[in-house]
Amino acid sequence: MNKEYDAIVIGTGISGGWAAKELCEHGLKTLVLERGRLVSHGDYPTATKDIWEFDYRGKPSAESNSKQKTQSRTGFVTQETTAHWFVNDIEHPYNETKRFDWIRGYHIGGRSLTWGRQALRMSDLDFEANKLEGIAVDWPIRYKDIEPWYTKVEKFIGVCGENLGLPHLPDGHFSPAMPLNEVEKDFRYQISKHYKDRYLTMGRFANLTGNTHHIGRSNCVYRNRCMRGCPLGAYFSSNSSTLPAAERTGNMTIRPYSIVSEILYDDIGKRATGVNVIDAETGETLEFSAKVIFCCASTVGTTSILLQSKSDRFPNGLGNDSGELGHNLMDHHFRVGASGSTAKFKNVPYSNNRPASFHIPRFRNLNGSEPQSNFLRGYSFQGSASRTDWRRAIKELSYGKDFKDDLLKPGPWRIGLTGFGECLPYHDNKMTLDYDKKDQWGLPTVTFNAEFKENELEMRKDMKEEAIRMLRLAGFEDVKGFDTAAYLGHAIHEMGTARMGHDPKTSVLNKFNQIHAVPNVYITDGACMTSSGNQNPSLTYMALTARAVNHAVKQFKENLW
Amino acid sequence: MVIMDRRTAVKNIVLSLGLVVSGSTILSLFNACTTDKTVVLPEFFKKSDMLGIEGLVDIILPKTSSIGANDLNISLFIDKMCCHVLSKKQQDEIRMGIEKFSKQFEKITNKLPSNGNREDYQQMIATYFDVSEKREKAVFQMLENGSDELAENVKPDYYLYTFLTAVRELGMLGYFTSQVVMEGDIEV
Numbered sequence: 001m002n003k004e005y006d007a008i009v010i011g012t013g014i015s016g017g018w019a020a021k022e023l024c025e026h027g028l029k030t031l032v033l034e035r036g037r038l039v040s041h042g043d044y045p046t047a048t049k050d051i052w053e054f055d056y057r058g059k060p061s062a063e064s065n066s067k068q069k070t071q072s073r074t075g076f077v078t079q080e081t082t083a084h085w086f087v088n089d090i091e092h093p094y095n096e097t098k099r100f101d102w103i104r105g106y107h108i109g110g111r112s113l114t115w116g117r118q119a120l121r122m123s124d125l126d127f128e129a130n131k132l133e134g135i136a137v138d139w140p141i142r143y144k145d146i147e148p149w150y151t152k153v154e155k156f157i158g159v160c161g162e163n164l165g166l167p168h169l170p171d172g173h174f175s176p177a178m179p180l181n182e183v184e185k186d187f188r189y190q191i192s193k194h195y196k197d198r199y200l201t202m203g204r205f206a207n208l209t210g211n212t213h214h215i216g217r218s219n220c221v222y223r224n225r226c227m228r229g230c231p232l233g234a235y236f237s238s239n240s241s242t243l244p245a246a247e248r249t250g251n252m253t254i255r256p257y258s259i260v261s262e263i264l265y266d267d268i269g270k271r272a273t274g275v276n277v278i279d280a281e282t283g284e285t286l287e288f289s290a291k292v293i294f295c296c297a298s299t300v301g302t303t304s305i306l307l308q309s310k311s312d313r314f315p316n317g318l319g320n321d322s323g324e325l326g327h328n329l330m331d332h333h334f335r336v337g338a339s340g341s342t343a344k345f346k347n348v349p350y351s352n353n354r355p356a357s358f359h360i361p362r363f364r365n366l367n368g369s370e371p372q373s374n375f376l377r378g379y380s381f382q383g384s385a386s387r388t389d390w391r392r393a394i395k396e397l398s399y400g401k402d403f404k405d406d407l408l409k410p411g412p413w414r415i416g417l418t419g420f421g422e423c424l425p426y427h428d429n430k431m432t433l434d435y436d437k438k439d440q441w442g443l444p445t446v447t448f449n450a451e452f453k454e455n456e457l458e459m460r461k462d463m464k465e466e467a468i469r470m471l472r473l474a475g476f477e478d479v480k481g482f483d484t485a486a487y488l489g490h491a492i493h494e495m496g497t498a499r500m501g502h503d504p505k506t507s508v509l510n511k512f513n514q515i516h517a518v519p520n521v522y523i524t525d526g527a528c529m530t531s532s533g534n535q536n537p538s539l540t541y542m543a544l545t546a547r548a549v550n551h552a553v554k555q556f557k558e559n560l561w
Numbered sequence: 562m563v564i565m566d567r568r569t570a571v572k573n574i575v576l577s578l579g580l581v582v583s584g585s586t587i588l589s590l591f592n593a594c595t596t597d598k599t600v601v602l603p604e605f606f607k608k609s610d611m612l613g614i615e616g617l618v619d620i621i622l623p624k625t626s627s628i629g630a631n632d633l634n635i636s637l638f639i640d641k642m643c644c645h646v647l648s649k650k651q652q653d654e655i656r657m658g659i660e661k662f663s664k665q666f667e668k669i670t671n672k673l674p675s676n677g678n679r680e681d682y683q684q685m686i687a688t689y690f691d692v693s694e695k696r697e698k699a700v701f702q703m704l705e706n707g708s709d710e711l712a713e714n715v716k717p718d719y720y721l722y723t724f725l726t727a728v729r730e731l732g733m734l735g736y737f738t739s740q741v742v743m744e745g746d747i748e749v
Contacts, residue, residue, distance in 0.1 A: 062645060062647060389737070390733055396697065397691075399686055399729070400621070400623060401623060403622075404622050404623070404625070407737060408627070
């Protein structure tokens with residue numbers, strides 16, 4: 001196997017896939033490394049199974065639960081339908097000074113196979129917030145810097161949705177939105193009637209609708225089984241989209257079972273020269289060299305690699321002059337909101353196969369508005385209305401003919417809203433490496449020490465109250481609020497730990513995602529985030545990756561490395 | 562029927578577009594049409610207990626103009642779920658629950674569960690399920706709280722309801738997520 005490449009990409013998830021595609025399409029011979037197993041597009045073993053075809057009707061067995069104890073904290077990823085996309089916690093241990101739910105999958109495509117597919121742009125409300133409030137450090141970019149890259153990404157991945165003309169949730173390049181059902185349409189109307197600054201729109205999802213052709217993919221057929229992998233490629237994943245595009249160039253070499261233990265640094269040239277890899281199956285160590293390295297191993301994976309990459313120049317980890325590497329760990333906080341029911345709309349058509357939810361964009365603390373709260377930043381809501389099924393009777397003691405006949409019919413409508421809130425970047429929310437507890441490959445394990453703090457907890461009170469208020473105003477009955485204990489990691493939007501910034505003394509990456517002192521290493525996954533916004537972050541990772549590759553290719557072609 | 566058609570349509574689209582799908586995927590597409598008819602013996606409950614579970618689900622989800630739980634061998638499904646899905650603690654509680662159930666059955670009907678007829682099971686279910694809304698809520702609250710803090714004299718009640726509600730819930734799961742029920746093919 002060739003050991004020298006123009007570029008190396010570490011990781012094949014949503015960011016790594018984009019780095020691979022862009023580098024290869026620009027003509028760079030690129031080695032793409034994935035620590036987990038090979039999954040080709042279409043290798044989705046549960047994709048076409050109906051619920052009765054699973055041994056336990058989708059529920060995880062006690063045996064599988066024992067292997068995925070941490071993954072099962074989500075309550076859904078370890079079901080029979082998707083458990084194979086998530087790690088075995090016994091084989092991949094980590095440590096928690098404070099609880100952190102590190103939910104992940106090691107295989108080609110990573111979590112791009114299982115992501116929530118919500119594709120939301122961040123705005124200058126987000127990029128300017130740290131500076132305006134004097135929190136952490138300023139983002140070194142503004143919306144205008146990333147805007148064309150959002151458009152490029154949206155055109156390629158295919159996003160359906162509705163443009164609203166809101167400055168804080170910028171419009172995008174969308175195919176037709178998926179339909180709201182009648183209850184949701186009514187809720188949308190009620191919100192527009194009661195609030196001049198709140199909107200309900202269909203969520204912006206990376207599922208194909210409309211007439212645009214995407215190579216090797218076809219439109220969504222509303223199976224609502226996206227997380228299992230889609231044989232039609234109807235939603236965007238590395239497997240269905242970016243990796244096949246990279247493959248078509250003939251410039252990609254992809255190597256699964258390749259755990260990067262270290263990025264190699266040359267103190268004389270002051271550049272990274274390559275990576276050390278451990279073959280996950282054989283334990284063999286290998287070295288690959290390249291002119292440019294994109295580290296896209298996911299937030300925690302990437303920062304682990306950097307922390308492990310020690311040299312005389314960087315005794316505390318590659319690029320860690322600031323001491324910020326591993327700090328400012330963030331995640332969105334959610335699982336707070338409300339639900340309600342309605343006795344109306346009994347006879348309208350209903351199907352539960354839509355793989356999308358509605359979205360209520362942020363309405364708190366917008367620029368120019370009066371201070372509305374005792375917390376900074378804001379949150380948005382995601383939700384849906386559906387008719388209840390047989391499970392509505394689980395917590396009853398009913399039985400017999402009438403009970404059975406009733407449950408064979410769709411139940412009353414219920415609607416639910418869940419908030420997604422911004423988490424501030426706190427220096428003391430961090431991950432470190434424990435060299436006393438090593439994994440089976442002899443690599444140090446990660447220790448998490450992070451928690452949501454007062455700002456998030458205050459925000460959650462408002463999220464619950466506002467969800468209840470909106471549902472009541474809209475005429476829903478039996479409205480119940482909920483606020484389930486929130487832990488970092490649970491939203492599977494972990495980010496930060498190698499933040500972008502202007503100053504090498506206080507940040508790890510510059511405005512093009514290069515490590516300040518090692519400019520041929522780019523970090524474009526969630527690790528680079530300077531603040532979290534409230535938007536689902538994957539679209540931003542993809543846009544930053546495409547932008548960073550564009551920068552890297554120019555440097556490469558000018559022979560700067 | 563709608564679900565079946567959609568599934569078939571998906572397969573046709575995959576195949577007709579000539580998408581690059583691996584051998585194993587194509588195999589799994591076709592496997593999706595097969596039905597497993599293997600005979601299964603109880604793994605968790607004793608054979609005699611299985612008669613009791615059949616008796617219970619026959620009252621909970623009876624055969625009417627539509628099929629009932631026993632038409633779908635739901636008792637075996639319940640057994641499989643108890644064996645492979647429940648935790649060790651849940652399994653222990655179910656075992657204690659079925660013991661208590663047998664005792665109560667004898668007390669109320671003067672018969673062993675294995676000798677009980679439909680009326681006997683009807684009587685058992687009525688005894689424990691025909692309760693006030695307040696009592697129903699209290700039962701589920703007790704189950705949610707778990708057995709750790711319970712007073713000894715309440716524990717038999719806890720185990721009994723653990724067993725009865727597990728049979729009811731797993732029976733519902735097995736019935737309402739079965740192919741025939743989900744495809745609406747349930748007329749007797």
